[in-house]
Amino acid sequence: MAGQKTRQWVLSNPPAGDPVLSGDNPTFSLETKTLDAPGADQVLLKVLYLSNDPAQRGWIDASADPARLYTAPVTKGDVMRAFGVAEVVESNAASLKKGQLVLATTGWSEYAVLAAKECRPIQPDDKVGIRPTHFIGALGGPGLTAYYGLVDVARTTASDTVVVSGAAGATGSMVVQIAKHIVGCKRVIGIAGGEKKCRWVESLGADVCVDYKSPSFKEDLCKATEGYVEVYFDNVGGEILSLMLQRMKRFGRISACGAVSTYNSLGSSGVQNWFEIIINRIEIKGFIVTDAIEAGKSGEMIQKIVASVKEGKIKIGADSETIVPTAFEDIPKTWCMLFSGGNQGKLVTEIKE
Amino acid sequence: MAGQKTRQWVLSNPPAGDPVLSGDNPTFSLETKTLDAPGADQVLLKVLYLSNDPAQRGWIDASADPARLYTAPVTKGDVMRAFGVAEVVESNAASLKKGQLVLATTGWSEYAVLAAKECRPIQPDDKVGIRPTHFIGALGGPGLTAYYGLVDVARTTASDTVVVSGAAGATGSMVVQIAKHIVGCKRVIGIAGGEKKCRWVESLGADVCVDYKSPSFKEDLCKATEGYVEVYFDNVGGEILSLMLQRMKRFGRISACGAVSTYNSLGSSGVQNWFEIIINRIEIKGFIVTDAIEAGKSGEMIQKIVASVKEGKIKIGADSETIVPTAFEDIPKTWCMLFSGGNQGKLVTEIKE
Numbered sequence: 001m002a003g004q005k006t007r008q009w010v011l012s013n014p015p016a017g018d019p020v021l022s023g024d025n026p027t028f029s030l031e032t033k034t035l036d037a038p039g040a041d042q043v044l045l046k047v048l049y050l051s052n053d054p055a056q057r058g059w060i061d062a063s064a065d066p067a068r069l070y071t072a073p074v075t076k077g078d079v080m081r082a083f084g085v086a087e088v089v090e091s092n093a094a095s096l097k098k099g100q101l102v103l104a105t106t107g108w109s110e111y112a113v114l115a116a117k118e119c120r121p122i123q124p125d126d127k128v129g130i131r132p133t134h135f136i137g138a139l140g141g142p143g144l145t146a147y148y149g150l151v152d153v154a155r156t157t158a159s160d161t162v163v164v165s166g167a168a169g170a171t172g173s174m175v176v177q178i179a180k181h182i183v184g185c186k187r188v189i190g191i192a193g194g195e196k197k198c199r200w201v202e203s204l205g206a207d208v209c210v211d212y213k214s215p216s217f218k219e220d221l222c223k224a225t226e227g228y229v230e231v232y233f234d235n236v237g238g239e240i241l242s243l244m245l246q247r248m249k250r251f252g253r254i255s256a257c258g259a260v261s262t263y264n265s266l267g268s269s270g271v272q273n274w275f276e277i278i279i280n281r282i283e284i285k286g287f288i289v290t291d292a293i294e295a296g297k298s299g300e301m302i303q304k305i306v307a308s309v310k311e312g313k314i315k316i317g318a319d320s321e322t323i324v325p326t327a328f329e330d331i332p333k334t335w336c337m338l339f340s341g342g343n344q345g346k347l348v349t350e351i352k353e
Numbered sequence: 354m355a356g357q358k359t360r361q362w363v364l365s366n367p368p369a370g371d372p373v374l375s376g377d378n379p380t381f382s383l384e385t386k387t388l389d390a391p392g393a394d395q396v397l398l399k400v401l402y403l404s405n406d407p408a409q410r411g412w413i414d415a416s417a418d419p420a421r422l423y424t425a426p427v428t429k430g431d432v433m434r435a436f437g438v439a440e441v442v443e444s445n446a447a448s449l450k451k452g453q454l455v456l457a458t459t460g461w462s463e464y465a466v467l468a469a470k471e472c473r474p475i476q477p478d479d480k481v482g483i484r485p486t487h488f489i490g491a492l493g494g495p496g497l498t499a500y501y502g503l504v505d506v507a508r509t510t511a512s513d514t515v516v517v518s519g520a521a522g523a524t525g526s527m528v529v530q531i532a533k534h535i536v537g538c539k540r541v542i543g544i545a546g547g548e549k550k551c552r553w554v555e556s557l558g559a560d561v562c563v564d565y566k567s568p569s570f571k572e573d574l575c576k577a578t579e580g581y582v583e584v585y586f587d588n589v590g591g592e593i594l595s596l597m598l599q600r601m602k603r604f605g606r607i608s609a610c611g612a613v614s615t616y617n618s619l620g621s622s623g624v625q626n627w628f629e630i631i632i633n634r635i636e637i638k639g640f641i642v643t644d645a646i647e648a649g650k651s652g653e654m655i656q657k658i659v660a661s662v663k664e665g666k667i668k669i670g671a672d673s674e675t676i677v678p679t680a681f682e683d684i685p686k687t688w689c690m691l692f693s694g695g696n697q698g699k700l701v702t703e704i705k706e
Contacts, residue, residue, distance in 0.1 A: 058632065068599065070632050237627050246421065256631050270623025274590055275616075277639035278609050279411065279423050284637040286630035 003034045008079045009108035014062040018264045028332045038113045041093045045086035047106045050349040051136035052335050057263040070288050079107040085132045103135050137346035138316040146174035147301040148292035154231045154255040161187040166235030168197035170346035175233045180205035181313035189224045193341045236261040242272035256286040320345035325352050356387045361432045362461035367415040371617045381685045391466045394446045398439035400459045403702040404489035405688050410616040423641050432460040438485045456488050490699035491669040499527035500654040501645035502608040506638050507584045514540040519588030521550035523699035528586045533558035534666040542577045546694045589614040595625035609639040673698035678705050
């Protein structure tokens with residue numbers, strides 16, 4: 001049987017600052033390739049949805065030192081790495097039937113050939129509103145990241161007041177809900193960009209959500225954190241982190257999850273107010289969700305989230321995802337919405353036929 | 354009995370950047386005052402030595418928010434706060450005899466009247482080389498800070514490689530010695546300014562000490578930390594901290610003790626390479642030595658240091674202190690040596706008659 005023809009987005013110029021989507025030296029290039037036919041225990045996948053994750057920016061950075069990355073970088077000429085939800089269209093593996101939906105590292109490709117063991121079968125459940133895309137969102141990496149960073153890394157308990165930045169993002173919106181509805185935190189404060197997102201974050205359970213785009217942001221944040229806070233879940237780094245160092249209680253804990261505000265910046269201004277860490281004995285811990293998976297904790301964590309979804313406490317409705325129907329040639333453009341705050345909840349690329 | 358006349362240095366203009374020692378708006382002003390005679394359970398002290406500590410800069414900062422400081426700030430018009438070694442010259446307290454040496458918060462003053470309970474009697478011991486000034490150095494705050502930050506905060510064990518900045522300072526030189534001679538660390542790397550200091554740090558037990566004033570500093574530090582390190586004891590903050598974030602092993606620990614490189618800077622460039630904290634799961638913990646004291650740990654810690662001094666492992670010879678005989682009117686000038694790297698080991702002001 002002839003191999004499947006597919007289009008693929010390849011990393012052509014690792015970016016130092018903003019990814020470049022046009023011109024002579026674009027970050028990504030569109031190529032067409034004929035895949036090998038699937039071999040023994042392999043499957044041919046058709047990609048339906050792509051996961052857009054801020055972490056992907058780290059994998060392609062021009063200055064990335066492979067020795068320092070937690071995963072191999074994507075190098076020049078590689079297909080851009082991404083998680084995807086895909087359908088098995090051809091199978092040489094007993095464990096995966098044609099038509100099965102799977103989660104896999106498909107990359108930015110229309111089709112992919114992978115070993116069956118690299119594919120995780122998923123079971124959406126219409127009755128409780130669990131859709132295929134939830135496995136790359138609330139019930140996937142972002143949900144797990146939220147649970148692990150909040151409960152394990154920051155050791156958050158019900159008596160804590162928690163602040164989370166990027167609160168309208170895939171991970172942040174789950175942090176808000178897990179803090180409020182699973183941990184039962186005293187007070188949960190979100191930080192997000194724009195009125196609409198802030199009100200949405202409050203609808204998820206945040207006691208208040210502060211708009212970082214507002215001219216009164218600094219004062220609003222001070223007011224929202226009067227009396228200071230025990231836990232800060234940081235998705236953004238940069239200026240908001242510098243401000244939050246001044247809003248931590250003595251012996252407060254910061255879960256350092258991401259720094260999306262800085263991923264595309266060259267010569268950023270760095271983190272200010274370091275002295276607060278010393279005089280207020282702040283603890284900061286960086287983490288990567290794969291640590292939870294390797295420690296065998298992910299199953300239990302996802303079960304707790306699913307239980308809470310079924311009880312109607314954690315909301316994963318349509319407004320918790322921004323699903324962008326995208327022509328294959330526009331995949332990089334949709335991905336870049338991550339860095340302009342274009343999404344509410346999980347940003348998903350739905351590949352248009 | 355008439356009160357004792359004394360000169361005192363008073364905080365007249367809390368500094369925002371470098372302390373100003375001359376001109377129309379100096380940071381400190383010299384005043385003369387007559388003290389009240391000591392009352393019941395009080396003593397009159399004559400100050401012999403003053404402790405110079407980077408932390409003092411934090412107590413007087415113009416932008417300090419009293420709600421965020423771990424101790425009350427020194428405010429405009431107050432005598433500049435400092436620890437001192439003093440002699441009891443008049444006593445109304447049964448517990449303290451005339452002639453007794455004590456450790457107390459005397460401030461920058463020739464004489465001070467204090468309650469006996471605010472004075473800690475000290476017992477120098479010539480036979481083992483323990484001098485009065487050691488109680489504000491190796492056997493005082495700096496020694497305790499080193500022990501607590503290294504052993505309790507960073508949980509350093511013998512299998513760890515440790516880097517310490519400010520390694521020729523009062524605290525840093527004790528970190529080097531405690532790491533090597535008490536904890537028994539595999540490898541201890543100092544960072545200090547200048548050839549002479551670096552060789553001295555190596556004489557204390559560091560496997561290597563890297564000179565931050567050398568044009569090849571960055572390369573030298575990379576070479577010294579090949580294979581990366583588990584623990585960084587940070588006394589300086591700023592650029593060296595930013596570099597060290599790239600030299601930490603996965604799950605490495607940073608003890609955030611001080612940031613002397615930034616105390617006098619306005620609009621500093623901030624801490625760079627924050628992303629390393631995330632991708633390499635670095636833990637950072639700020640601490641203040643008073644936490645060890647309040648937790649009742651200081652006695653045991655100092656005993657361990659004293660035992661190691663008596664065994665000849667930890668060296669507290671004359672080269673571990675920079676004792677500067679200082680006319681009373683030059684006290685601020687001697688203090689400022691802290692910020693120009695002027696001292697090797699503990700910087701002590703000896704008040705000249």
